[in-house]
Amino acid sequence: MNLWLLLAINSITFGGLLFLLSAGFSLIFGLMRIPNLTHGSMFMLGAYVGASMVMTFHLPFWIGAAIAALTVAVFGGLIERLLLRRLAGAEQAQVLVTLGISLIVADFCLMVWTGDPISVATPPGLVGGVRFVDLFFPTYRIAIILIACVIGALLWVLLDRTRLGAMIRAGVDDPQMARVVGIRVSRLFTIVFCLGAALAGFGGIMGAPILSVYPGLDNDMLPLALVVVILGGTGSLLGSLVGSFVIGFIYNYGQALFPELAYFVLFLPMVVVLVLRPQGLFGKQAP
Amino acid sequence: MTATRIGLLAGAVVLLTVPLWVPGDYYVSVCSQILIYAIFALGVDVLIGYGGLVSLGHAGLFGIASYAVAYTLAAGVGHIAAVIVALVLALVGTALFAALSLRVTGIGFIMITLAIGELLWGLAYRWISVTNGDNGISVANRPAPFGISLNPPTHFYYATLVVFALSVFAAWVFIGSPLGASLKGTRDQPRRMNALGYHVWLVRFCACMFSGLLTAIAGILFIYYTQFISPQTLTLTASAEPVLMVISGGSGTLLGPIVGAALVEIVKNIASAYITRWNMLLGAIFVAIVIFMPEGLVPGSRRLVRALLKARAKAPAVAAAAEPNSGEPTP
Structure with a gap:
């Protein structure tokens, strides 16, 4: 009985991390129609930068996390401004350039941080667990769940309640018409790309105490982000939230119940959704 | 047309004489690898270049063929049967792959092809009772068609070259066929093709099947080349x-994927x-290719050569036209 509860907590935690990763991915994909295959690399880069800040420079965890998120945001902004901007609509060139960059990032990380996995200490104050009735909950995992919820709420306020959010939604729905009414869609692109990159980088360092940081983390996370977005529907915040938690649960329970078919079980709901509802659970139209 | 023929002839001579001028067995093997990946890239190019469909899951189909050969050989079946089983399984896999992703x-x-590819990787990685997990499956020996053993690198190279030539020819026939032409139609104008009475989905499905066939052939050659398969593949x-080979070489050409395969394999194995x-x-x-030759190396070089020729043809004319003016004093 306790195992099931533990699995549930792990699932929700992992879902929270996936949400940080996939919310930006979904927005970038929905607004810019760019298959950003560097998103896994951004997660990994954030994790490595944050790990260096915390473990080598002994900065407080949250400052390290902020630096990691900012670094990755700047990196994302540079990619968008210098490369992706020229390639609007050229989907093959976008695939080539994003994959090329992810190769470079992976090799760069291998060069700087070597191939040994780095484990990041849980931030002090969040070590240990919380006792509730007669059950024991790890504090850091609860913190991740809370942070993911807060960021989800902030994103919702940003997208649904502010002028910028209204412009982004207009850009997602009809970029040409948004341009016609005077919205600078190209600036929105940069903002959204930086935001998505920052979220991915932040997710990387948040996940580091649980997942640790190792070469290949990028290729482990990218497919998960894709599955979440396919499941939830592109460009939809609610979609990536629900998709993240569904995938979080399937991932953890799948590993525990059918270890031989864990990945098969992970990708199966995606296939079912595709067959029944190709635009995803909360998507508006087929991409 | 003659330039194409001269190019083809030169290419054939270069490929046929590879074991004579490369510096050793290792490099002969690298050339076999280039040819295998060129077949794979050609298969992917049928979809990318002619169908406008970028697949990031083809390694899964490649892997089905490789694993099928390895598994059936390990079960004690002969080479011919193993190859047939591999082709059938890979084509059934491709049909499912196409039905879902199209x-x-x-x-x-x-994104869907990527996810299906990951699904197949997950099976190879975790379904240990069949695939032996991360330890992979080895293949003890290569086949010996007509009594010629393929174990020496040179023999294997020539066998690969024969299959490669047949594959390129098949791709050339496919692209030139009415089916190939309608595939290009579905890439550029799917709605008009539909209005003209073509079954767009079926055309794409056929292209997927052909692409899967080439991929399976490459996968079978690959397992005999490395004699080992693991989820890494x-x-x-x-x-x-x-995909990178196709786009960097130039999608929608037959030469592009081959050039791209050579580029990637040379960097991987020699550089x-x-x-x-x-x-x-x-x-x-x-990244440099995207910046300087977004259309790919082969079409990009063609454009450069054409621009150079044009500039050279124009230069004397411009000089001649400029001369009388330059001598004239301004009024």
């Missing part, structure tokens, strides 16, 4: 490789001996 096009297609990176950070080099090459 529900959408564009970026949606990229089915990773996302492995799926991205042929990596001299440069530790060859992955970074490869990434930088891709």
